[in-house]
Amino acid sequence: MNDQNELDREVPEQFDPARRFLLELADRGVEAQAISPSPLPPAQLLEIVEPTDWGKAAAVAQSQAWRWVAGWAEDGQALLSVSVCLELQGIYMVLRTRIDTRQPCLPSHAPYFFAANRPERHMRDLFGIEFTDHPDPRRWTRHQAWDSETAPLRKSFPKEGLPPGQTPPDMNYPFFRAEGHGVYEIPVGPVHAxxxxxGHFRFHAVGETLLHLEERLxxxxxxxxxxxxxxxxExxxxxxxxVSGDTTVGHAFAACLAMERAANLEAPPRAAFIRGILAERERIANHLWDMAAICNDVGFGxxxxxxxxxxxxWLRDNQAMFGHRLLMDRIIPGGVSVDVANGAGERMRASSKVLRLELDDLLTIIDANSSLEDRIVTTGYLTLEDAQTLGALGFVGRASGQVFDVRHDAPYSPYDQVEVKVPLEEQGDVASRFWVRYKEMRVALKLIESLLDKMPDGDIAAPWITPQPDAEGLGLVEGWRGEILCFVRFGENGCISRYYPRDPSIVNWPALEKIALGNIVPDFPVCNKSVNGSYSGNDL
Amino acid sequence: MLSLYRKIFTTGVLTEKFAKNKLGQQQTARELGLDELGEKLKATVDKRFAGSLHIRQVDAGSCNGCELEIHALNNVYYDIERFGVHFVASPRHADVLLVTGPVSRNMEAALRRTYEATANPKWVIAVGDCGACGGEFGVSYASCGAVANVIPVDAVIPGCPPTPLELMRGILNLFSA
Structure with missing residues (x-):
């Protein structure tokens, strides 16, 4: 693993990234306050006192190679707060600043981090916050259901919205234009074949070759x-x-972890182990399906x-052992709703063994198939540099040399009690993303077995404790697509006042725009499937 | 290449038979009900649609859970195509629109247009709790809720998500009423 990872910087003695960040901010005259103890474990919280320094903070973060994880806003009536989560070597840090509700204006992070581009446009469309110096000021989440003067996520905005009527189609979005001899456009979607x-894809092509792809989600x-x-x-x-039906375990896991941290509650060890098993089962089901679909997209029936x-x-086993094919609603605040019964452990071991044998058999055949190789090797490159610049997550990142995995680098229960291997590929093409998933599946099978081996006895759920009003929590888990972040704040009576889930797709969608370039139009489906971003998780 | 053929032969036919259950495999036994259901569905499709029913699936705002189960209809166990039910790529070719919801306001116009593009006679089935009644999302500034709030609906298949078997039953129910 990890061999020759050039991204690893030399580590000075007692390296503390957050401290180094704070020192550098002070050097540049940025006033920042570290809140201690942090209300957002495992992340540290840093308040940037002057909103005008927001851009400088991003510049410092970029120079120190932090990764931009997620950004979200909150309406605190008189002031709007904007938070951004950063990560470096498994250390998470949240930056926060407050701005005036009447003139909400903030320097953009997008010039420093590409990952900030769409999330900031999302915040602008939903909170009415203007990000100055943003390289792409076009609307993003807003189509025609509300106008540019309306900010649906402000507390004063009613949930039902304005009297609806029919929503007009989203015409006249200013798409990027390419002109010249032989250049033509292919609009695809939102209703796909x-x-x-x-979702909508706008291709520019010359002959069969893609010059440019623009996503409109x-x-x-x-x-x-x-x-x-x-x-x-609940x-x-x-x-x-x-949030995304294929990641039901991942998002419920992250949300429950965030709520439990806000409530200062820890799920019982047995519950954590069962959560781990559910998460790994979800990973396997999705990888199997995507690998199948990649083969289908190149006609390998x-x-x-x-x-x-x-x-x-695998899904029928889910139904038999956990009562739901896709494992929905198995994770609840405080624990899980379903136990691993006596016989289920044995059954799971047996089915893991069968799956392993089947995969050995199948992947040998698949590997020997030269026509498949012809279609997926060297198709859809994501270079190591691009993957790093975009902050690509999960198997998309790991097929392009990005080693990050929350289970390994910032482990949470139960992954702090078992060994997590992170498979890596560096080729960055469709084949790499195919094989990295296969390897992840093998790791997941191993994890299920170790979790079963070490499964503690005890309760599967702790009684819920109502958190203090204003309590906040952060959940970070490795879903099957990659790192999922979830922010939760409680209001009065133990009810939720703010929820923000960041699906890995939000970060990985732009990677597809890069991946598609230079490929032939008929290879787009397989490029798309090799990334398989969630539309629902992206659009929210 | 030989190993590929060997795998095909050793895997055998897993499609769950609706006439006689020769395989008697564990998975087959678990899915009781597919037998008679398939027979009925095939009879209906043969009689009303001259042997082939074309479905266009439209995701109008779903979380993707329903889509996963609709996909499963095409796997080797259910193999819905053997009953003459076929998923098509254009509403122009479709008899039935299988719509998952809730209908997001951003998809409202696209759904209306897809409906208009479908030739008569046409039927609409709303799939999943969200498509049936708005489900977990309901009506909001961003969501129109149930599919019936946007286009006429002939049948609903509730469930979150409905299982492949429930989907087959729902498609059958549309024509047995």
Missing amino acids: GIIEP GYVHKGVEKIAEGRTP SLARLAGR FAYYQLGRLREV
Whole structure:
């Protein structure tokens, strides 16, 4: 692993990234306050006193190679607060600043971090915050359901919105234009040809070669952040499980972890182990399906049906052992709603063994298939530099040399009690993303077995403790697509006043724009599938 | 290449038979109900649609959970195509729109247009709790809620998400009423 990882910087003695960051801020005359103890463990919280210094803070973060994880805003009536989470070598740090509600204006982080680009546009569309110096001022999440003067996530805005009427189609979005001899445009979506989620892709091509791809998402924006307000913890866990249906375990895990940290509550060890098993089962089911779909997109039906068969068997096991094929609503605040019964452990071991044998068999055949190799090797490159610049997460990052994995680098229960290996590929093409998933599946199978081996006895849920009004919490977990961040703040009566889930897709979607370049149009589906961003998780 | 064929032969036919259950595999036994359901569905499709029913699936704002289960209809166990039910790429080719919801306001116009583009006679099935009644998302500034709030709906298949079997039953129910 980790061999020749050039991204690792030389580590000076007693290296403390957060401290170094604070020192550098002081050097540049930025007034910052470290809040201690941090209300947002495992992250440290740093208040930037003057909002005008917000851009300088990003410049410092960039120069020290922090990764921009997520950004979200909150309406505190008189003041709006904006928070940004950064990560360096497994250390998380949240920067926060406050701005006036009437003239909300803040220097942009997007000139320093590409990952900030779309999240800032999302904040602008939903909170009405202007980000100065933003390189791309076009609307993003807002289509035609509300106008530019309206900020749906302000507390004063009613959940039901303005009297609806029919929402007009989103015409006249200023797409990037390419002109010249032989250049043509292909608009695709939002209603696609397959059984997939809606989004719009605008291709520019010359002959068969793609010159440019622009994504236009936001079609599945259904106000997740707004309708979370006022919910009880159980109800929020249900909603979190539907942020992205394929990541129901991941998002519910992150949301429950955030709520539990706000409530100063820890799920019992047995519950944490079961959560781990659920998360790994979800990872395997999705990887099987995506590997099947990658093969299908290049017309290799054999692998599609074989891997699809393994997925169906896996889902039926989920139903038999946990009572739901996709494992929805199995994670609840304080623990889990379903135990691993006596026989289930044995059954899980047996089915893991069968899956391993099947994979050995199948992947040998798949590997030997030269026509598949011809289509996926050297297709859809994401270079190591691009992956790093974009902050690519999960298997997309790990197929391009980015080693980060929350389970390994900032472990949470149960992963702090088992060994997590992080497979890595450095080629960065579709084949790498295919094989990295395969390796991740092997690791997940091993993890399920170690979690079963070490499974402690005891309760599967702790009684809920109502958190103080204003208590906040941060959940960080490794979902099957990569790092999921979840921010939760409680209001009066133990109800939620703010919920922000950051699906890894938000970070990885821009990678697809890079990946598609220079490929032929018919290879776009397989490039897309190799990334498989969530539309629902992105649009919220 | 030989190993590929060997794998195909050793895997055998896993599709769950609706006539006689020869395989008797564990998975087959668990999915009781597919037998008669498939037979009925095939009879209906044969009679009403001359053997082929074309479905266009439209995601109008779903969380993607329903899509995963709709996909499963095409896997080797359910293999819905053997009953003449086929998923098509354009509403122009479709008899039935299978719509998952809630309908987000940003998808409202696209859904209306897809409906208009579908040739008559046409049927709409709203899939999942969200498509049926708004589900976890309901009506908000960003969501129109149930599919029926936007286009006429002929049948609903509730569930979060509905299982492949429930989906098959729902498609059948549309025509047995």
